[in-house]
Amino acid sequence: MEKSTDYQKILEMITAEQVLALEQAAIRIPSPSFKEGQLADYLANYMSDMGLEVEMMEVQHPTQPGAKSRQPIGRLKGTGEGPSLMLNGHMDPGVEMSGWTVDPYGATFEDGWIWGMGAHDDKGGVVAAICAVEAIKRSGVNVKGDIVVCPVIAHKYGGAGTRALVKKGVLPDYCINMEHSANTIANVCVGIVMVRIKTETPDLFFRYSPEAKAQYFNAIEQQCEIIRRIGTSLDPLPPDGWLRFTPHTDLPGFPTLTFDTIHKEHYYHPCYTGMSTRECEMCFQIRTVPGQSLESIRADVKRLLEGIKAERPNLQYELAIPASGEDDPWYMEPMDVPKDHPLVVALAEGQRIASHEEPTVGGALRIGNVGDGNILAALGIPTVQYGPGDIRIYKEWPTPDERVKLEDLVIAARAVAYASYRICG
DSSP, X not given: OHHHHHHHHHHHTOOHHHHHXXXXXXXXXXXXXXXXXXXXXXXXXXXXHHTOEEEEEEEEOSSSTTOEEEEEEEEEOOOSSSOOEEEEEESOOOOOOSOOSSOTTSOOEETTEEESTTTTTTHHHHHHHHHHHHHHHHHTOOOSSOEEEEEESOGGGTSHXXXXXXXXXXXXXXXXXXXXXXXXXXXXXXXXXXXEEEEEOOOOOXXXXXXXXXXOOOHHHHHHHHXXXXXXXXSOOOTTSSSOOOOOTTSTTOXXXXXXXXXXXXXXXXXXXXXXXXXXXEEEEEEEOTTOOHHHHHHHHHHHHHHHHHHOTTOOEEEESSTTOTTOTTOBOOEEOXXXXXXXXXXXXXXXXXXSSOOOBSSGGXXXXXXXXXXXXXXXXXXXXXXXXXXXXXXSSSOSSXXXXXXXXXXXXXXXXXXXXXXXX
């Protein structure tokens, strides 16, 4: 009975006015990747004023020496008698696309919608998380486990901010990654691995010996043959094809792949890549399902390439998986938490109470996407991805005119507040 009264107190503390004000403030502060400092300061002050313990953390750019940004860590301290929970969301929005019909930083509120850069990717999730913890704090209830609010930088750089948290030792028992999911609960998400294949052949012009021609397999044509064997971008890969996996019922149509880059230099033109004119390099990404691993993918790609080489001995390749080496920021393992896990159950019940509808649990609206939650899940931390914002309203994503329903933000804040107190209270 006491818990029920506490929940009621907490949920009553979340108002549409409170959520709208913080969302508009966040949208009006531009915060592209590694330029999140002004928003980090604003959120740090907001959380400090709420009564949280706040620490500001500097994060170095992974590839540009001297470049850095900062992110706040807000902590509602518990008694130490319960599990800790991280609420993780990124401050950097996506790419600013052309074609906006409103000011992308104006935070226009009209007909129940809030418009602006990052409205739901991912400022809406960050705002919902902060408002959830603010409600717990203002209600006066006590928590046993710490609730840690982490608005992180540089999700668009492979989760650089979350990876810095992990390196610092900020490791909770559970995590809700506040990624847009139309308030569905993604207990299962794909992973991502980038594959780099470099092919090479001798330079031949239009005068050559028969011996040289016999050894020639144009580096670009080698890549074309590899692409032909791999398949087509965005088409589901068959389970009996070159890539070995067990289909996951909550991730229909996956794994799949996309070809990202292909480069070849020419001796008549400036060299842009540093490669020799004999080389051609391709990168593609695979969105993986639970059960796949780096080892299995390496074996699958190697087997495909060796199959081509058995037919075309002049194939000369160099393979890198992950594409940028073992510390590739865009390698993320798939994640899968059982539907009956306490974290999933708590958030589902919070969503049911906040929305007065049955919650959706599964791949659902995160299908095909990765989030910083993948990073934490790979460390054995039970994680779900959940947040306001429905990309089905757009023809494609990313898009101009990003927007989110205020009602969905409020529901997310209430659902997360309920789940947080159920886990940590």
